[in-house]
Amino acid sequence: MKERWIELAKKEDFDALSRALSVSPLTARLLVNRDIRTVEEGRKYLYGTMADIASPYAMKDMEKAVALLVRLKEEGGKAAIVSDFDDDGIFAGEILYEGLAACGIRSELYTPNRASEGYGMNVRIVDEAKHDGCSLILTCDNGIAAFEAAAHAKAAGLSLIITDHHEVHYENGENGPEYVLPEADAILDPKQADCPYPCKLLCGAGVAFRLIQALYERFGVPKKKEEDLYEYLAIATIADVMELKDENRIFVREGLKKLRATEKTGLKALIDACGIERSRIDTYTVGFVIGPCFNAVGRLSDVRMAFRLLQTEDRKEAAGIAEEIRMLNAKRQELTEKGLQEALQLLEEVPEDERVLLLRIHHVPESVVGIVAGKIKEKTYRPTFVFTDAEDGLKGSGRSIEGYHMMDALLEEKDLLLRFGGHRMAAGLSLREEDLPLLRKRLNEHCRLTDQELVPVVSIDARLPLSMVSEALIDEMEALQPFGTGNRRPLFARPHFALHSLRLIGRNRNILKMTLSDGSGVKMDAVMFDHAEETLALIRSEFGEDALQRAMQGSPNPIDLAFTFTPGINEYMGRRSLQLTCHSACRIRR
Numbered sequence: 001m002k003e004r005w006i007e008l009a010k011k012e013d014f015d016a017l018s019r020a021l022s023v024s025p026l027t028a029r030l031l032v033n034r035d036i037r038t039v040e041e042g043r044k045y046l047y048g049t050m051a052d053i054a055s056p057y058a059m060k061d062m063e064k065a066v067a068l069l070v071r072l073k074e075e076g077g078k079a080a081i082v083s084d085f086d087d088d089g090i091f092a093g094e095i096l097y098e099g100l101a102a103c104g105i106r107s108e109l110y111t112p113n114r115a116s117e118g119y120g121m122n123v124r125i126v127d128e129a130k131h132d133g134c135s136l137i138l139t140c141d142n143g144i145a146a147f148e149a150a151a152h153a154k155a156a157g158l159s160l161i162i163t164d165h166h167e168v169h170y171e172n173g174e175n176g177p178e179y180v181l182p183e184a185d186a187i188l189d190p191k192q193a194d195c196p197y198p199c200k201l202l203c204g205a206g207v208a209f210r211l212i213q214a215l216y217e218r219f220g221v222p223k224k225k226e227e228d229l230y231e232y233l234a235i236a237t238i239a240d241v242m243e244l245k246d247e248n249r250i251f252v253r254e255g256l257k258k259l260r261a262t263e264k265t266g267l268k269a270l271i272d273a274c275g276i277e278r279s280r281i282d283t284y285t286v287g288f289v290i291g292p293c294f295n296a297v298g299r300l301s302d303v304r305m306a307f308r309l310l311q312t313e314d315r316k317e318a319a320g321i322a323e324e325i326r327m328l329n330a331k332r333q334e335l336t337e338k339g340l341q342e343a344l345q346l347l348e349e350v351p352e353d354e355r356v357l358l359l360r361i362h363h364v365p366e367s368v369v370g371i372v373a374g375k376i377k378e379k380t381y382r383p384t385f386v387f388t389d390a391e392d393g394l395k396g397s398g399r400s401i402e403g404y405h406m407m408d409a410l411l412e413e414k415d416l417l418l419r420f421g422g423h424r425m426a427a428g429l430s431l432r433e434e435d436l437p438l439l440r441k442r443l444n445e446h447c448r449l450t451d452q453e454l455v456p457v458v459s460i461d462a463r464l465p466l467s468m469v470s471e472a473l474i475d476e477m478e479a480l481q482p483f484g485t486g487n488r489r490p491l492f493a494r495p496h497f498a499l500h501s502l503r504l505i506g507r508n509r510n511i512l513k514m515t516l517s518d519g520s521g522v523k524m525d526a527v528m529f530d531h532a533e534e535t536l537a538l539i540r541s542e543f544g545e546d547a548l549q550r551a552m553q554g555s556p557n558p559i560d561l562a563f564t565f566t567p568g569i570n571e572y573m574g575r576r577s578l579q580l581t582c583h584s585a586c587r588i589r590r
Contacts, residue, residue, distance in 0.1 A: 003584060004452075005493065005564065007460045008033045017042060026462065027476050030490050033461050034480075046479055050254060053199075053247045056210040056217075060195035064186035065161045066214050069105060072136050072159075079107040080129035082121045082139045084204075085114050085298030087239035087291050090306045091232040092140035092163070092205040097307075098229065099212030103219045108132060111303045114367055116391060118419060119428055121146040126153045135159065141204025143182065144189050145169055145421040150182035160184040163207045167191055167407045167423050191423075199247040201486075205236030206251060230255040231262055232310075238283050239291030241425070243486025252482045256281060266309035269318035273326045283484040296329040299367030332368060339364035339372040343386060347376065355447045355454065356409075357384040358396075358440040366390055370397030370426070377401065381456045383409075383447075385429075393418065393432045400425045403453040413442050458564060458584065464492035466522035469567045469578055477567075491564055494518045495588045499539075499559040502551040504532070512536075516563070516580065526565065526580035535561075535585045542587045562588045 010032045018028035020039045023046075036045045044052050056062055072079060079100060083093030093109055100107045110125045112118065120142035126149055129137055136159040143150070143162035153160045162184045168191055170177040179193055188207050190197040202210070209229060216226055234255020242248050260281050262268055271278060274289050281290075297306040309321040342361045350357060357376065361369070366388045373386040377399040383406060387396035400406040406427045410420050416439050420429035431439060483489040500515040500523065512528040512535060528535060539548045543559050550557040563582045570579035 002455055003458050003586075004455045005458045005460055005562075005586070007463065007493070010035075012037055021046065023479075024473070024476060026464075026468070026473070027479075030461055030477070030480060033459075034487060045249065048250045048253075050250060053250060054197065056214040059188055059190060059197040059207075059210060060192055061186040061188055062211070062214055065163075065188055065211055066218055068136060068159055068161055068185055069100070069103075069138075069215060070218060073103065073105045075135075077106070077135040078133055079105060079136045079138050080125070080132070080134035081107050081109050082125055082129075082137055082142065083109055083111050083303075084119060084141045085111055085303040086141075087294050088204045088236045089141040090294055090298065090303060090310075091236035092203075092208040094307065094310050095205055095208045095212055095229050095232050096138060096140055096163075097311075099208075099215060099225075102221050102225045103215050107138070108134065109304075109307055111298075114298060114303075115365070118395065118430060119421060121149040121153075123149055123152045125149070126156060126158065130156050130158060136161065139163060140208045141165070142421075143184070144187070144191075145182070147180075147182045150184055154183050161186045161188070163188040163204070163211055165189060165191065165202050165204050165207050165423075166421055168193070170411065201243050201245060201248050203237050203240040203242045203248075205233055205240075206242075206248065209233050209251075227258065230258045231264060231267060234259060235286055235290060235294070238286040238482075238484060239295065241287075241485050244283070244482055244484045245486045249482065249487060252283065252484075256283070256286075256482060259286075264310070265313050265315055265318045266311070266322070269315065269322035270309065270325060273319070273322040283482045287484065292332070293325050293329045296332040297325055300328050300332055300335075300365070332371075335364050336368045336371045336375075339368055339386070339388075340375050343372050343376055344379075347380070354444055355382060355449050356404075356440075356443040357382045358387065358436065358443065359384070360387045360394065360436060362389060364388060366395040366397075369395070370399065370428070373397050374399040381454060383449075387436065390430060393430060394436060395430045396428070398422070398427045398429070400427075401453075402457075404447070404449055409443060409446070412446055413439055416442070459488075459491065460493045460564060461490050462492055463494055464567075465494065465520040466516075466518050466524050467520040469522075469524065469580075471569065471576075471578070474567055474569060474578075489566055491566060491583070493562060493564045495562045496590070497561050497563055499551050499557065499561060501554040502548075512582075514582070524578055524580055525570065526563070526582050528582040528585075531584055538585055538587065560587070560590070561585050 012032040014025045014028040018025045021042045031042055036042050081093050081096045083089045097107055097109055112122055121139050137153050138161045140163050144164040144166050168179045170179045190200045234252045237248050237252050244252055260278050294306050297303055312318050339361050343359050346359045369386040369388050373384045377384040383400045383404045385396050385398040387394040398406050405424045407422045410427055416431055416435045418430045477490050497516045497518050502514050505511050505513045510532050512532045514526045516526050517523045547557045547559055551559055564584050565580040565582045567580055570577050
């Protein structure tokens with residue numbers, strides 16, 4: 001895929017910042033590249049703790065929500081926690097369930113049926129909760145778009161607290177957007193235009209956690225109980241692909257510490273079932289192993305299985321549930337691959353000038369279309385919606401790119417949609433089958449993405465010479481963790497590398513192992529896990545087959561390539577050595 005490499009050149013007094021924070025000038029530059037410009041911001045970024053986050057009462061309606069739950073306890077009532085079936089919904093629900101219990105408030109968990117009901121609170125859940133003796137409904141990771149169900153709850157005489165993080169619906173009025181909220185007694189959602197809460201990046205579990213923190217403060221619950229929720233908060237934040245900035249960064253850092261030494265029976269069982277080394281758990285492990293396992297439960301089975309795993313203290317029961325969840329995830333991977341192959345075939349028929357992709361696949365459940373949409377988006381760098389058949393028409397899921405606000409785009413076409421919700425980078429929707437061609441036409445007609453915005457931008461932190469790569473530098477860069485969305489791992493580049501040797505390794509011979517030098521007098525080993533075939537094709541086209549063969553024999557050759565790379569440590573059979581991980585290549589002519 002064509003890329004646009006841009007070296008970040010943000011200006012600041014790097015030396016002053018490095019002295020104040022006791023880091024190298026290069027690390028100070030990395031901080032500035034991540035919009036950390038003051039000493040106070042730097043200290044919070046590098047060393048921030050839970051003491052550095054805002055008061056939960058800074059969130060609009062927090063006092064109302066706490067008062068309603070205090071009254072519920074005084075009256076001996078029961079709360080219905082209305083959760084959802086993805087990672088964020090699962091862990092937000094568990095945070096509320098355990099948090100209310102610690103405060104002496106009874107509650108029961110309710111989730112929608114993914115296949116027949118779709119996302120969020122609905123009328124059936126409201127009726128069931130009332131029948132079960134609940135007098136208050138408390139949503140998490142949903143509710144901000146549940147207008148019908150919210151009105152039904154209020155008409156039934158139930159109190160309603162909405163905790164959510166999704167975008168607020170609006171109508172285009174004469175003076176700009178006019179926001180529309182469901183009928184509720186309290187709404188906790190920092191995305192509300194008049195909510196003064198300083199961090200707008202929280203996931204659903206983050207909003208739920210802030211409510212429980214406020215309740216713990218009200219009831220004097222010990223700090224240890226709050227810390228017991230950190231693992232859930234970290235998993236949800238990572239798995240829901242929230243930006244790891246501000247409070248989210250602190251939540252994830254603290255949560256990963258707890259997760260590496262977790263004493264939670266269910267989490268330990270799943271970690272063991274997946275063969276994960278606990279001491280090495282990081283954002284990648286959560287995002288690509290632990291998170292997908294919990295997501296698979298909601299996608300392919302009954303989400304209550306996930307809650308059973310989190311709540312059991314029986315190790316044998318936990319091990320059995322964990323293995324079942326691991327197998328569900330393996331099945332989810334198979335279904336995803338099947339859906340991806342069908343989508344890739346459809347992609348061949350899409351006109352090249354189509355900027356927003358809408359693909360309908362037939363042979364997979366709607367629970368995996370979001371994953372397929374994400375993979376197509378990564379391949380094409382186009383906003384992508386993938387649909388499949390449902391009882392009432394089509395259900396779809398979308399994944400977006402920078403520059404395209406998916407929720408705003410759907411709001412413009414809401415007259416075609418039966419249901420929808422989401423945020424800037426992802427959305428879910430349902431519509432009548434016959435309306436799909438018109439939605440495709442209108443989304444593309446109204447798309448304002450430029451040609452330049454349809455080329456992925458690779459942001460390079462610096463042109464780092466190999467002579468500056470050291471274990472000390474790598475250790476210092478690790479202080480920038482946790483890495484993920486909104487806080488990427490540092491990326492460097494050099495315009496001219498000599499390629500001294502090259503070979504293909506790995507089971508499928510799809511990994512490049514190279515030795516590079518950059519004119520600074522240093523040679524260094526490098527590996528490339530992705531784009532190996534593209535790099536070989538680049539060498540053939542620019543330098544010829546003979547040059548490639550000479551490189552593969554370790555002989556002198558004329559190959560001169562630019563690489564983006566991340567420095568790291570290779571540990572093999574007790575030996576440690578510096579090694580680059582190369583990500584992409586191009587030729588820059590001298």
